[in-house]
Amino acid sequence: MDLDAFSAVHSAAWDRLAVLVRRRRLDGAEADELVRLYQEVATHLSTVRSAAPDPVLVTRLSDLLTRARTRISGAHDPAWSDVVRFATVSVPAALYRVRWWTLGVTVAFLLVSVVAGWHVATDAEALAAMGTPSAQERYVQEAFASYYDPDVSFAAMVWTNNAWISALLVAFGVTGVLPAYVLWQNAFSVGTTGGMMAAHGELDLFLTLIAPHGQLELTSVFVAGAAGLKTFWTLVDPGPRRRGAALAQEGRALVTCAVGLVGALALSGIVEGFVTGSGLPWWLKIAIGTVALAAFWTYVLVLGRRAVAAGETGDLDVDRAGAVVPTAG
Structure with missing residues (x-):
């Protein structure tokens, strides 16, 4: 896989997800977009890990998805199962x-x-x-x-x-x-x-x-x-x-x-x-x-x-x- 080409094609989605994660308030359409982009970027991360595991890009996407997941689900309070x-x-x-x-x-x-x-x-x-x-x-x-x-x-x-x-x-x-x-x-x-x-x-x-x-x-x-x-x-x-x-x-x-x-x-x-x-x-x-x-x-x-x-x-x-x-x- 050409990592540079892959990044060029999908970087707009990554940047948009980063913007939504940082935004303090989201309306209904933006919240739906956040969830959609989270799923899309998760697929991108899976593809990078399996085809071209570049450490910089893997770390960047992992961090972005972690912040997005926290924004979607809220802070995780440790449960008894944890x-x-x-x-x-x-x-x-x-x-x-x-x-x-x-x-x-x-x-x-x-x-x-x-x-x-x-x-x-x-x-x-x-x-x-x-x-x-x-x-x-x-x-x-x-x-x-x-x-x-x-x-x-x-x-x-x-x-x-x-x-x-x-x-x-x-x-x-x-x-x-x-x-x-x-x-x-x-x-x-x-x-x-x-x-x-x-x-x-x-x-x-x-x-x-x-x-x-x-x-x-x-x-x-x-x-x-x-x-x-x-x-x-x-x-x-x-x-x-x-x-x-x-x-x-x-x-x-x-x-x-x-x-x-x-x-x-x-x-x-x-x-x-x-x-x-x-x-x-x-x-x-x-x-x-x-x-x-x-x-x-x-x-x-x-x-x-x-x-x-x-x-x-x-x-x-x-x-x-x-x-x-x-x-x-």
Whole structure:
């Protein structure tokens, strides 16, 4: 298709539609004309996309049709169906697409934690660096367990802290450096604390207090870190897509991941605030944490696999995100 000739033939209709969209008041004939031109330009956009997908023209027509549709139907107020679709399609699709990155982050985190913990538990100098013997004793015998007192304000504090860590991983994921640093810092902290507890014969206390909430809490942090690192890798290797378009798509999907993690972190905060420090048997606490983690992965793997198979990515739809040129590969 000769794009210049096509544009020359139809530009008058496009310009007229743009004029009607900008006009504050329309009479009956102009309103009918607006609807007719909207349908006509939609056909033009479809033709351009299939025959000669010029990015400039596709973007121009997409933007024009979006404004015309808003003028015809009015501003769109999100309905419950939008919320349900976001929660059951967009979020699980975005989380499912980073599942292998999440697995890699999980393995690396656990490896750093175990090595750091083993070093502190078996090396006298490393243990001494954790504080004076009396300070270690107070922490092991009193401070660590007392930290988990059941309380609404404590649950809110935990959720806020974890949400902040995840937000850092999401916001600065494209740097690649900050997600790696934050994950390493947290892995090292968890490992050295566990190593100190083990050196004082309280490894079982450490595990029983960490396991109830830590399964879902740490998984949420792993997902946030994985999403951030995936965005960084998109900058390094965008594949067949243009780098700018690839970053925009992955960045919007990353925000979808972040919104989805709000619910997971809220649930882990509730478990940490009301289950971990409660008087329930230790096995029941761990079982509750395991059920919460299983529910999260069931949500991601079942709904996410279905959504991705249907072509969902967690990104906005074409009308809101803007059209991009199709690429092979």
